[in-house]
Amino acid sequence: MSTTSNARRRKIVSRIFEVLCAAAVLVALLPLALILFYVIKEGFGALNLAFFTQMPKPVGEVGGGMANAIAGTLMLIGLAALFAVPIGCVCGIHLSEYPGTRFSSVVRFAADVLNGVPSIVIGIFAYGIAVLPVKRFSAIAGGVALGLLMIPVVVRTTEELLRLVPSGLREGALALGASRSRAVFTVIVPAALPGILTGILVALARVAGETAPLLFTSFNNRFWSTSLTQPIASLTVQVFTYAISPYDDWHRQAWAGAFLLVVIILALSIIARLAVRRLERMNRP
Amino acid sequence: MTTMEIEVRDAPPQAARAAAQAKIAVRDFDFYYGAFKALHAITLDVPAQRVTAFIGPSGCGKSTFLRSINRMNDIIPEARAAGSITIDGRDVYGSGTDPVELRRRVGMVFQKSNPFPKSIFENVAYGLRIGGLRNKRQLEATVERSLKRAALWDEVKDRLHGSALALSGGQQQRLCIARALAVDPEILLMDEPASALDPIATSKIEELIYELKDNYTIVIVTHNMQQAARVSDRTAFFMLGKLVEYGDTREIFMNPREKMTEDYVTGRFG
Numbered sequence: 001m002s003t004t005s006n007a008r009r010r011k012i013v014s015r016i017f018e019v020l021c022a023a024a025v026l027v028a029l030l031p032l033a034l035i036l037f038y039v040i041k042e043g044f045g046a047l048n049l050a051f052f053t054q055m056p057k058p059v060g061e062v063g064g065g066m067a068n069a070i071a072g073t074l075m076l077i078g079l080a081a082l083f084a085v086p087i088g089c090v091c092g093i094h095l096s097e098y099p100g101t102r103f104s105s106v107v108r109f110a111a112d113v114l115n116g117v118p119s120i121v122i123g124i125f126a127y128g129i130a131v132l133p134v135k136r137f138s139a140i141a142g143g144v145a146l147g148l149l150m151i152p153v154v155v156r157t158t159e160e161l162l163r164l165v166p167s168g169l170r171e172g173a174l175a176l177g178a179s180r181s182r183a184v185f186t187v188i189v190p191a192a193l194p195g196i197l198t199g200i201l202v203a204l205a206r207v208a209g210e211t212a213p214l215l216f217t218s219f220n221n222r223f224w225s226t227s228l229t230q231p232i233a234s235l236t237v238q239v240f241t242y243a244i245s246p247y248d249d250w251h252r253q254a255w256a257g258a259f260l261l262v263v264i265i266l267a268l269s270i271i272a273r274l275a276v277r278r279l280e281r282m283n284r285p
Numbered sequence: 286m287t288t289m290e291i292e293v294r295d296a297p298p299q300a301a302r303a304a305a306q307a308k309i310a311v312r313d314f315d316f317y318y319g320a321f322k323a324l325h326a327i328t329l330d331v332p333a334q335r336v337t338a339f340i341g342p343s344g345c346g347k348s349t350f351l352r353s354i355n356r357m358n359d360i361i362p363e364a365r366a367a368g369s370i371t372i373d374g375r376d377v378y379g380s381g382t383d384p385v386e387l388r389r390r391v392g393m394v395f396q397k398s399n400p401f402p403k404s405i406f407e408n409v410a411y412g413l414r415i416g417g418l419r420n421k422r423q424l425e426a427t428v429e430r431s432l433k434r435a436a437l438w439d440e441v442k443d444r445l446h447g448s449a450l451a452l453s454g455g456q457q458q459r460l461c462i463a464r465a466l467a468v469d470p471e472i473l474l475m476d477e478p479a480s481a482l483d484p485i486a487t488s489k490i491e492e493l494i495y496e497l498k499d500n501y502t503i504v505i506v507t508h509n510m511q512q513a514a515r516v517s518d519r520t521a522f523f524m525l526g527k528l529v530e531y532g533d534t535r536e537i538f539m540n541p542r543e544k545m546t547e548d549y550v551t552g553r554f555g
Contacts, residue, residue, distance in 0.1 A: 100362075168399035172461070175357060176412035176468060177389030186415065191402050 036262070043259025046252040051260075056222050056238075062249045066257055068224045069233040072139070073264070075226065076218060076234055077208050079143025084150035085200055091151075092158020092196075097184060099163075108159075115152035122148050123213030131217060139225075139232040142218025146207040153206065157199025161192040194276040201272035205265040211236040235261050308333035308472065308502040309354060314368035316349055318361065323349045325527045326368065331519075336494060336503045338513035338534065341523035342549070347506045350523070351474050353377075354504065355391040356384040372472065389416065392465035396477040398457035400449035400464075405432075405441050408449045408460055412468035427467055435463035436493055455486025462493065466501075473497065475505040479512065491516050510550055514538050522546045 050065045057064030091107060098104050126145035131137055165188050173183035189196075219231040220241060226232075235257050242254035307330035316324035324346045331337045339347040349358065356377065358364045370377040377387060389412070400408050409428040418424060428445070432438040437459040441452070449460055458478060465473060475494070479487040494503060494516045507513050513520055514534060521531040522545075530537060530546045541547045 166399070168395060168397055169401060171357060171360075171393075171395060172399040172401065172464075173411070174360065175355065175388055175393035175395075176415065176464065177385055178411075178415050179385050182415055186411070187401050 039255070039259050039262055042255035043257075043262075046256035047259065051253065051256050055224060059247075064253075066233075066235065066238055066253065066260075068221065069235045069238040069257065070260065071224075071226065072218070072221070072233040073208060073235040073261075075139055075232060076142045076146055076214070077204050079139060079228075080146035080150055080207050081200065081204055083143060083147030084154055084203070087147075088151045088154025088200075089158050089196065091155040093162065093184065093189070095155065095159040096162035097180075107155075111152040111155045114148070115156070118212075119149055119210050120212040123215060123217055126213060127216045134229075136229065137217065137219035137231040138229045139218055140228050142214050142232065142234070145213035145217045146210060149207050149210060149213065150203045153203035154200055157203075158192075158196050161195035161199065162188060164195070165191045198272045198276050201268050201275070205268040205272075208265055208268065209236060209261055211240050215240075235264075306333055307331065308372065309504075310369075310371045310374075312369045312371075314350075314353065314366065314370055316346070316353055316358070316367075317365045319363040323526050324353070327528050329521055329528060329531050331502065331504055333502050334498060334500070335518040336498050336505060336516050337519045337521065338517035339504065339506045339521050339523060340508075340510060340513050340549070341529075343508070345523040346526040347521075347523045348476055351476055351504060351506050352393075354472070354474055355388050355393055357388075357393065359384055389468055390470050391472045391474060392468065392470035393474045394458070394461050394465055394476065394478045396480055398454060398461050398481070400452070400457050400460050402448070402450060404446045405449045405452070405460060406445040409464050409467050411464060416468060431463040431467040432460075434466050434497070435459045436489065437463055453486070455482050455489060458482060458486070458490060459493065462490075466497075470501070472502045472504065475503065477506055477508060480508060487512070510538075510552075522549060524549075 048065075050063060052065060052070065053067055054063070054065035055068055056066065091111070095104050095108055123145050126141055126148060130141035130144045169187050169191060170183055173187040174180070178186065214234050214237050218234060218237070220237045221231045221233045239254045239257040239261070242250040242257070245251070309331035311327050311329050311331075314324060314327040315322065327350060339351060341347050352358045353366060354370060354372075354377065358366070366378055372387075372391070376382060401411060403411070406428055409431050410424050413424055413427055418427075429438065429442075432441060437456060440456060441460075444451075449457065452460060458481075462473075462478070479490045482490065491512065494505065497503060498518075505513075505517065517534045519532065520534040520537040522529045522537060522541075522543075524545060530541060530543045532542075537546060538550050541550065547553075
């Protein structure tokens with residue numbers, strides 16, 4: 001009698017917690033769904049060919065596009081990757097190869113702290129080292145700021161993924177007469193490469209959506225520019241500028257820009273997945 | 286070779302045995318993991334072009350000893366060796382010995398097959414490439430020869446550039462043997478090479494060991510007493526980090542001197 005009532009009670013409790021879990025999932029996903037819905041609703045309609053091919057029109061004139069900002073964002077994340085990937089990967093390799101040393105724990109701690117630094121502070125730092133000395137906003141300064149944001153993510157994913165490589169592979173390489181560095185670069189890193197690449201692309205997608213660190217590094221530019229030493233437009237800053245403007249047409253374009261940003265980030269994630277699948281063909285039967 | 290009772294081949298004739306010189310000479314070898322002493326004063330000679338088996342219960346130090354021969358234990362922090370191991374008279378732990386160079390002469394096959402996540406061809410070519418071989422024709426020839434020696438060629442010749450991880454467990458282990466043979470070592474160390482394989486794959490590996498001993502000095506660690514009896518010429522019995530008895534395999538199994546050896550090989554413990 002008491003065992004059946006106990007079982008019944010457990011079933012009820014179990015059901016309550018299932019409902020609570022489902023509710024938590026809904027609450028977590030709801031903002032994402034709403035944001036996507038709203039951005040697509042407002043942004044997709046505002047997209048047209050001019051948006052991709054034309055430059056911003058002067059204040060008061062309707063039309064024009066964000067061609068310069070699209071190119072600028074791609075350039076900025078390219079520069080960020082150029083700064084962050086070599087530094088981040090080398091740090092990650094060091095951490096996974098010498099996990100127990102004092103130096104490693106300092107580096108690991110520093111990466112975690114850097115990861116927690118607000119992006120606006122990173123922007124101020126980049127302003128200090130890359131803008132003040134030359135007295136000019138530049139694409140390079142923007143790339144440095146985004147790169148600094150990327151580094152900790154690349155460091156930690158590289159470290160984690162290298163550590164997941166089975167130790168048997170290392171032993172196999174060493175037993176064939178490979179030096180330690182040889183084993184790392186010919187066996188361990190290639191085995192972890194798909195994962196590391198995903199980490200890099202995910203980090204890129206993250207910094208592609210940053211606005212604050214660009215405000216006083218790459219600044220903005222209403223004209224077409226691909227110069228590394230000149231201010232450069234970016235989608236995020238352009239969206240910010242247009243969104244706080246009083247013009248309806250600019251609001252419309254800001255939505256279009258926001259939509260395009262979401263698409264770029266989605267595309268980076270999809271490329272990451274496809275690249276992984278390609279590389280993993282060798283890692284899996 | 287697949288029957289379960291212990292089979293012992295005829296010991297090599299006296300003359301041949303005399304000709305088999307000590308390839309590896311071990312004298313008072315101790316090994317420590319930090320404060321723990323894993324090996325106590327091991328002294329033995331491993332003859333050239335013979336199969337020598339190390340047997341003993343788990344944790345007796347036989348794998349530690351095997352890994353000491355090619356200094357694979359170097360990568361373990363706080364591990365320390367004392368005494369001497371010499372190969373052809375050269376001190377393995379001497380200051381003039383480069384472990385990387387040593388491991389090219391002393392190949393190793395592990396308990397768990399560990400093919401690299403590369404193609405079959407690249408796995409076998411790995412040791413050659415890091416040795417600096419670039420010539421494509423030479424690479425291809427050596428890969429083919431090594432796969433043939435490891436009795437794997439016929440099964441993989443049509444998919445050399447497919448993933449090594451698509452092979453079965455037994456094939457993977459033979460691939461690892463081929464990979465070790467490709468760099469042409471003098472000694473082949475095998476750490477329970479068949480313990481994760483089914484009986485058919487195991488018998489293939491054993492046949493292979495039997496054929497390879499004409500050209501290589503083979504040391505094999507095994508938990509399987511029948512396997513030791515089937516493939517080895519000499520057997521060393523380890524217990525708690527000490528070498529209890531070492532002699533011709535036939536003697537160890539049929540007529541052991543030590544009571545402990547007899548208890549172990551007859552299955553009374555372990």
